[in-house]
Amino acid sequence: MITQLDNDFSQLNRFLEELKPTQIIILTDENTHEFCLPTLLGNMETEIPFEIIEIDPGEEMKTLETAAQLWDILIEFGTDRGALFINLGGGVITDLGGFVASTYKRGISFINIPTTLLGMCDASIGGKTGIDHQFLKNVIGTFARPEKIFLYPPFLTTLPQEQLRSGFAEMLKHGLIADAQHWAALTSISALTPEALYPLLQTSMMIKQEVVQQDFKEINIRKTLNFGHTIGHAVESLFLQKNEPILHGDAVALGMICETVLSVSAGRLNENDAENIIGNLVRYFGVLSLSLMTDDEILGMMKNDKKNTEGTIKFILLDHLGQASFDHIVSQEKIRYALHYYRELAV
Numbered sequence: 001m002i003t004q005l006d007n008d009f010s011q012l013n014r015f016l017e018e019l020k021p022t023q024i025i026i027l028t029d030e031n032t033h034e035f036c037l038p039t040l041l042g043n044m045e046t047e048i049p050f051e052i053i054e055i056d057p058g059e060e061m062k063t064l065e066t067a068a069q070l071w072d073i074l075i076e077f078g079t080d081r082g083a084l085f086i087n088l089g090g091g092v093i094t095d096l097g098g099f100v101a102s103t104y105k106r107g108i109s110f111i112n113i114p115t116t117l118l119g120m121c122d123a124s125i126g127g128k129t130g131i132d133h134q135f136l137k138n139v140i141g142t143f144a145r146p147e148k149i150f151l152y153p154p155f156l157t158t159l160p161q162e163q164l165r166s167g168f169a170e171m172l173k174h175g176l177i178a179d180a181q182h183w184a185a186l187t188s189i190s191a192l193t194p195e196a197l198y199p200l201l202q203t204s205m206m207i208k209q210e211v212v213q214q215d216f217k218e219i220n221i222r223k224t225l226n227f228g229h230t231i232g233h234a235v236e237s238l239f240l241q242k243n244e245p246i247l248h249g250d251a252v253a254l255g256m257i258c259e260t261v262l263s264v265s266a267g268r269l270n271e272n273d274a275e276n277i278i279g280n281l282v283r284y285f286g287v288l289s290l291s292l293m294t295d296d297e298i299l300g301m302m303k304n305d306k307k308n309t310e311g312t313i314k315f316i317l318l319d320h321l322g323q324a325s326f327d328h329i330v331s332q333e334k335i336r337y338a339l340h341y342y343r344e345l346a347v
């Protein structure tokens with residue numbers, strides 16, 4: 001389902017020829033319109049009529065209001081069920097565009113052409129679409145698979161460095177939960193550049209794809225993709241509440257450090273692996289100051305997470321580097337110890 005595009009986008013053109021959609025709608029944000037759309041249009045050879053939609057960039061756009069505007073536009077365009085939606089962008093565009101396409105007229109076909117590292121290795125794969133609602137992330141959405149995912153790594157060359165770092169956290173996560181060799185390859189690159197990442201993209205995409213194929217609805221093994229996200233999400237949400245938003249990748253790196261500590265204290269992960277993991281995560285992501293928040297606030301936020309039930313907090317833990325298991329209930333004392341460990345790294 002994932003196809004890497006040659007420079008002439010011939011695979012995309014062949015796909016369009018076979019699918020023969022009645023119309024093509026290309027969804028972009030301001031940045032992908034500027035940096036990625038010219039390449040797409042310069043290579044797309046088709047007689048099929050197409051329309052381009054551009055929205056403002058950013059998570060703030062992943063709302064019901066934007067979705068409603070997009071449905072209005074589709075009605076105005078006279079879009080029918082034979083149309084194809086092309087999501088050209090990062091996770092915001094693939095989540096929002098996938099949601100709009102999968103609900104318009106009970107669902108029209110869509111493809112993802114991810115343009116961020118996080119989009120390529122994570123958000124564009126796995127068939128989760130969605131929007132945020134009432135300050136809750138991804139609380140409304142559908143499971144809907146894209147017809148295809150087209151990978152074009154050179155899109156990464158215009159991506160800001162911090163966005164590259166954010167996506168890199170998810171790649172490291174893939175190594176930790178599923179493939180020690182991938183982890184070793186990722187941690188041996190000297191600088192985080194698009195060129196250094198090109199040879200590693202496919203492995204990360206395949207790991208996500210394989211996990212999702214085994215468990216589409218996240219009943220068991222797909223949960224392991226949330227490694228680092230239980231604590232990471234709580235801290236990310238608290239920073240947001242305090243008007244100090246941080247990068248998702250930085251939050252996930254923090255979460256992976258704390259959850260590595262939990263894996264050791266649960267007697268699952270050995271100290272050597274933990275040292276390797278924590279040392280490399282600190283090297284790439286540094287240590288965030290958590291002086292703005294208390295442990296009680298972080299614990300409170302975790303209990304509210306939609307993935308937890310009845311006040312217990314469930315964790316994904318590492319059994320060894322390259323293998324994770326899920327649904328571990330961990331005591332508050334151990335969580336407090338992991339947070340204390342992280343706070344001490346900063347001093």
Ligand SMILES: NC(=O)c1ccc[n+]([C@@H]2O[C@H](COP(=O)([O-])OP(=O)(O)OC[C@H]3O[C@@H](n4cnc5c(N)ncnc54)[C@H](O)[C@@H]3O)[C@@H](O)[C@H]2O)c1
Nearest residue numbers: 031035057090091092115116118119122123128155158159
């Ligand atoms: N569906 C899933 O399984 C899944 C998984 C992980 C994350 N997500 C979602 O993904 C979103 C985050 O994705 P993201 O980090 O890609 O954010 P994003 O889509 O907001 O992109 C980040 C920034 O990069 C810009 N950009 C995109 N491509 C560019 C390019 N090639 N050159 C220059 N600038 C470019 C964007 O305009 C934006 O400003 C969140 O909403 C998250 O909930 C979904």
Ligand SMILES: [Zn+2]
Nearest residue numbers: 170229248252
């Ligand atoms: Zn993530």
